[in-house]
Amino acid sequence: MTQPSSSFPHLAVEPGFFRGRRIADLQEAMAGGSLTAQDLVRHAGAAIERLNPQLNAFVHVDIAAALAVAGERDAERASGKVRGPLHGIPVAIKDNVDTADMPTTMGAAHFLGHRPQADARCVALLREAGAIVVGKTLTHEFAYGPTGDRSVQGAARNPWRTTQMTGGSSAGSAAAVASGMVPVALGTDTGGSVRVPSALCGLVGFKPTHGRVSDAGVFPLAPTLEDPGVLANCVEDAQVFMQALSGGTLAPASVGADGVNVGWVANAPFAIDDAAVTACVRAAAERFAGGAVQPAPAVTQHARALQSALGAIQRAEAYEVHAERVESEPGKFDPEVLERLRASRPVQGWEYVRALKERTRLQAEFARLFQQVDVLALPAVAITAPALQQRTVAGPGSAGVRETLLGLTNPWNVLGLPAISLPAGWVNGMPVGLQLVAAAGTDEALLALAASRWQAPQAD
16 A cells, blocks of 8 residues: 655644545555555544544544444445545545534533434535544534634644644544545635645645535535535645536546646735745646646735625625524624624625625636646635734734734635645745636536646655
8 A cells, every 4th residue: 555645744633544544545545455445443542532632623522423334335336336536545524514413512501412413415416425434523613714723612623733723624534534534525615615624734735616616514604605625735636526426417627738828926915925825736736737827817806806795605604594693692702703793784685785896706707727737826825824812914914813814715606616736835934835727617527637647746
């Protein structure tokens, strides 16, 4: 069996079994008899037991139940039935996604001990594909924050430096995969909640075209902006995971040998510009493109309209979900989340309707733009992982951590476009991510392009 890559700088923790191991390698080992699904679950359990006290990635774990399911998957394999590439693979599920056999708390005191009656559709699809759910991972409270350090269960910690945040809101999923507790995990992404923690933790993170994956059974934040997504060690693992989430409709796409037209998107005015991060990511974009990247036409001129539409849509939809809780049980909210929800209340109905119309106009503008470029490239996050509880970016000027973490990811949620964060390298020992964005509905092509051209960065 292929051993994990040694090309990465050292994590702050001793990684678990799955660090750097690809799903294809695990499948090969199970097919050859050197590993079983039960072995994989035991490896996950041992890594979680050792690492979770340091990282706080999981909020609920049931290894005994997972071992029972793994035994069933092993028996199926022995009888010649293999459900697909996820057969027997341990996975983790973000704690805002319903699981019938485990609590789903949304990271909130309002839902402590809550047990759904059924799996979310995306979880059911993963199980049907043979995946084995070992536990639920920490989410920022109600998935309403990109820092991953506001939850009734505490803060997730970054495996590269445990004093730093993972990013969020899919915080625990990122820590679990980056540290090797599991090979792949489910997240959700409303403004960057898969791509932000993937970038800050050195992972591949993919958000599909809006609506491509069912959100039935996912606790909503802003339903017209969010989608289930994946955090993984490599693009190929993200591909097989997304194929399962899509109910088998995400067919593999072929990629020609010709070059790719990459349009570079400047940070400003979306977010601040850290010169070292931008240089690292731009170099990764040029390696991906096979040459220099040119400025993308007409993207930044839409920045104000994108942010305005996002603000009205997200605030209105989030407040609609929580209006009664804000009035009846405000004391159960984290103060920061409560403040954000209360600030969302003043959005008027006409502002929301106007924002929806503006989004439609912007989607048409970007559909025309993608007739000129294959993908847009930019950092996934403008900075490396801030410290836990940090709320202001240090350095020249003044910038909030929340706005900085989300500034380069949330425009694509407004437009509903597929986007992927790829490990681009390290700045001061911390990971940074290259984000690629493609036209709506081109999920297969974007993943195939990333799989064919992206190479894991090498440590200095």
